[in-house]
Amino acid sequence: CTPIGGWWNQVMLSQRMNVITDEGILTGVIGSKPPHALSPEERKKPVEIKNMFIDIGVADKEEAEKAGVKIGDQITPHMEFTEMANKNYLLAKAWDNRMGCVVAVDVLQNLEGEDLNVNVVSGATVQEEVGLRGAKTSANKVKPDLAISVDVGIAWDTPGMKPENGKGKLGDGPLVVLMDASNIGHVGFRRHIQKVAEENGIPFQFQAVPGGGTDSGGFHVANEGVPSVNIGVPLRYMHSNVSILHKEDVNNAVKLITEIVKSLDDDTVENIIW
Ligand SMILES: [Zn+2]
Numbered sequence: 001c002t003p004i005g006g007w008w009n010q011v012m013l014s015q016r017m018n019v020i021t022d023e024g025i026l027t028g029v030i031g032s033k034p035p036h037a038l039s040p041e042e043r044k045k046p047v048e049i050k051n052m053f054i055d056i057g058v059a060d061k062e063e064a065e066k067a068g069v070k071i072g073d074q075i076t077p078h079m080e081f082t083e084m085a086n087k088n089y090l091l092a093k094a095w096d097n098r099m100g101c102v103v104a105v106d107v108l109q110n111l112e113g114e115d116l117n118v119n120v121v122s123g124a125t126v127q128e129e130v131g132l133r134g135a136k137t138s139a140n141k142v143k144p145d146l147a148i149s150v151d152v153g154i155a156w157d158t159p160g161m162k163p164e165n166g167k168g169k170l171g172d173g174p175l176v177v178l179m180d181a182s183n184i185g186h187v188g189f190r191r192h193i194q195k196v197a198e199e200n201g202i203p204f205q206f207q208a209v210p211g212g213g214t215d216s217g218g219f220h221v222a223n224e225g226v227p228s229v230n231i232g233v234p235l236r237y238m239h240s241n242v243s244i245l246h247k248e249d250v251n252n253a254v255k256l257i258t259e260i261v262k263s264l265d266d267d268t269v270e271n272i273i274w
Helices: 040-044 061-066 095-111 133-142 187-199 247-263 266-273
Strands: 016-021 024-030 074-077 089-092 147-150 175-179 205-208 228-232 243-246
Touching (some): 089 095, 095 147, 095 243, 095 247, 147 247, 175 187, 187 228, 187 266
Parallel strands (some): 147 228
Antiparallel strands (some): 016 024, 016 074
16 A cells, blocks of 8 residues: 555554445455564564555455455545544544635635625645645635635644643644744734734634644745645644544634634735735
8 A cells, every 4th residue: 555645654553444446435454463473573563554455355356356446546544423522522534634624614604794805715625635735726726815724733632742842732722823844824914813813702722833734835835925824723643543623623713714804904914914
């Protein structure tokens, strides 16, 4: 298998997967050796992705081909959406970045019928995980004056994640990203976002991380440069089958972005940019 995007070998073994063939979806599992068969050295080492395989439950290659498997078929993790013990905590695969699509749609619904002083374009980009590709093409198409990307950020509130390394606690509000490896949030725009949040009593958390990136990394270098900030929600166990977010963070991200859009007019945009 060839992984697309950032996968870590330790979260992959024994996971249930969907193999998407032309004829339908097959269930597969990433095979793992039973501990009885591991040498003491093997037990200490993570298995490399290039040595992993997906078992769809057939006897041989011929049966696999008969089942419809072809080279190039897409394979995705399988995980049911689940409400956790506290119903605000939601488990699913790929909140990164289905959450962004939810927020974008909810913001548009909130803005329905509003008298806005700016044009709003909302969309879902492709191939963010492999190089912010859709961000570049969409920004070239729209030619925005300002851009907000909506993406998940890192939760630092679980064992082993040291909170002194970053802010991001589930339930404490959406993340406004000061910087990551792809973008330094536009300072004027970020100040405006903070003001809007405070005026409307919307909780938020600033986050700065040395790694990772969002579509803001593609937006801000498009055309002649687009002032961009990423707004997201903290997410536990990102880039694994079992990511968890907090429903209220999503709701507050929707509220915040709705109020930001409503706060904009030509003069305000001009002020933010300069
Ligand atoms: Zn991601």
